[in-house]
Amino acid sequence: MSKYTRQFKLSAIQAYLKRGSGFRSIAAQFNMDPALLRRWVHAYRLHGDASLQVRGKDHSPDFKVSVLERMWRDRLSLRQTAAIFNLSSSTQIATWESRYYSGGIKALATGKKGPYTVMRKPPAKPVEALPVNDEDLSHAQLLEKLRWAQMEIAYLKKLKELREEKARQKEAEKKKPG
Numbered sequence: 001m002s003k004y005t006r007q008f009k010l011s012a013i014q015a016y017l018k019r020g021s022g023f024r025s026i027a028a029q030f031n032m033d034p035a036l037l038r039r040w041v042h043a044y045r046l047h048g049d050a051s052l053q054v055r056g057k058d059h060s061p062d063f064k065v066s067v068l069e070r071m072w073r074d075r076l077s078l079r080q081t082a083a084i085f086n087l088s089s090s091t092q093i094a095t096w097e098s099r100y101y102s103g104g105i106k107a108l109a110t111g112k113k114g115p116y117t118v119m120r121k122p123p124a125k126p127v128e129a130l131p132v133n134d135e136d137l138s139h140a141q142l143l144e145k146l147r148w149a150q151m152e153i154a155y156l157k158k159l160k161e162l163r164e165e166k167a168r169q170k171e172a173e174k175k176k177p178g
Helices: 004-021 023-029 033-050 061-074 077-084 091-107 139-175
Strands: none
Touching: 004 023, 004 033, 023 139, 033 077, 061 139, 077 091, 091 139
């Protein structure tokens, strides 16, 4: 569904054409984007009332390629190309161009977004069931467990040192004459 009615678009276009004011001043009167008004006026000049018709049909890959080829051949902007082909949005053409470059004409087929890959979750690592008793552990597993315990102890010691240092600093601040 279009954000603007056919009558609204026609009123804005006619106001621009009759008054001869700039796009910005007319767009401000209608509380809209000047670039949008510019696109409507350009399309209206090329296609008349047909430019105001509600569009939303899917275009064939061949049509999309012909639009792109015309744009490239005549070195047209996205906005100019949209107006020439009476398309509702210039960003639509940019999307087609991106898809064409990434996947050729096949990527322009309806429903295909191009060779995008779906991000898959990494496979879950199998959980190793560690033996409950230390007696059942291998030598390597016992060493790993020992290293882990040593790391935890070192971390806790450092944490204790930092807390003690912080407490000493607070105590020293209290003793300073102020």
